[in-house]
Amino acid sequence: MIETFNAGLALLVLALAIWTVVARDTFAAVVGFVAYGMLLTLVWVQLHGVDVALTEGAIGGGLTGAMLIAAAARLRCTEGAARAERPGVATRLAAALVAACVTAALAVAVLALPEPAPTLANETAANMAATGVGNPITGVLLAFRAMDTLLEAIVVLFAMIGVWSLAPDRAWGGRPGPLHRADPDGILAYLARVLPPIGIIVAVYIFWIGADLPGGKFQGASILAAMWLLAVMAGLTDAPPVSRTWLRVALVAGPVVFIAIGAAGVATAGAFLAYPDGLAKPLIKVIEWALLPSLAVTLALILAGAPERPAR
Amino acid sequence: MSLLDLFTVIAVCAGAFFFLAGTVGLLRFPDALTRLHALTKADNLGLGLVVLGLLPHADSVLGGLKLVAIWLLALLASGAVSQLIARAARRTDPRR
């Protein structure tokens, strides 16, 4: 029965992906993409990756969709001109050929993987006691491969700086995104008043259980960012100017704490990001608590867009 | 089959029936507003019956409360969002 379900799911995901690629209208394609992201959440659960499913649901389903739909709205006035410039048949055939070759190469690579696949799962499980956490994903992310997580946090920060760099000169350092207005007695304002408190509780819950069950700081930060963006979209609050000092401190506090703990590891345990014996779990907790607000603010600002309005 | 299992089967079947009703409505109703009705009302009722059916299988009382909380959250979100979609449908339809 589970094989049938998985086969049906795979078929639906494939069909939706093909539809998203061939859809003419950009809005329709983005809706298809968001639907595809939500289905992928189920696929990840079936592949026994519940942590990844949480991240897919938060980022792929909600946040990326919001970002793409805002981009689609901006491109709406140019869609007519873009559609008028369709390339010739020869170009499209060549593109189809190249795409088919790449797909074939990927298929061969996937089908030629050794069986059973080489894995470090046994070593990880054997050494989990040293980290003090119960969830092996958290152990890998924050103890065995903490370097990757640190670089990831910094890359997300760089992405946000890239978004800021798109600001026009007159809005440099100003408020991101347009000014949103909504009827303060209307349904959007109501939803934006009721949902964020629930969302904050869920985000902190998912962050908290990440130590021993699927969850963690990234998923919690994504939900927090989404709730703040909901309040902004309903006009209940406005994005702060990006030149504010407190904002910039909040953005870098997480990575700075992470780097500091890593540097301290050089002195106390012999290597960058090594944890002294017995202090692994408290240090992991400190890193997670520092990264959660920074990540939430970074993700929220990436989604909010480039500054459009002058600070004053 | 124990009594609780029978209860689960009946509730989940009823939930599936309402999902079917919602989809039939989606496929057959003539315009966006009526389709929105079918989607929001029938599907959420189906979800509620599925949650009811899964309550006996929850890990603990807290797990059961979590299931009910998810349904209430889905209800709240659907109710508000359907109003927004209806407003968008009214505005983009030139006939209204």
Added chain:
Amino acid sequence: MAEFLLGAAGFVLLMVALGLLRILRGPGDADRMMAAQLLGTGGIAMLLLVGAATGVGSTVDVALTLALLAAFASVAFFKSATGAPADDAADRG
């Protein structure tokens, strides 16, 4: 029981697929906006059923996240839809 729950999940999957077929075709943005709602409700049902069938308790947390983010995605769609003005003021009359 696990087989029955998986069968129910498969049925909901079929319903979602049929619904998507209609919604994504629908003329106009308002129809397509409903896809986030359809997948939100259907996805939660499927996740809860599959989670109960396989015994993985954390699937319920995934359903919780999906509920929140589906609402957020729908609001984002509404704000960017064609012809929707910046606010949601009810039409007078």
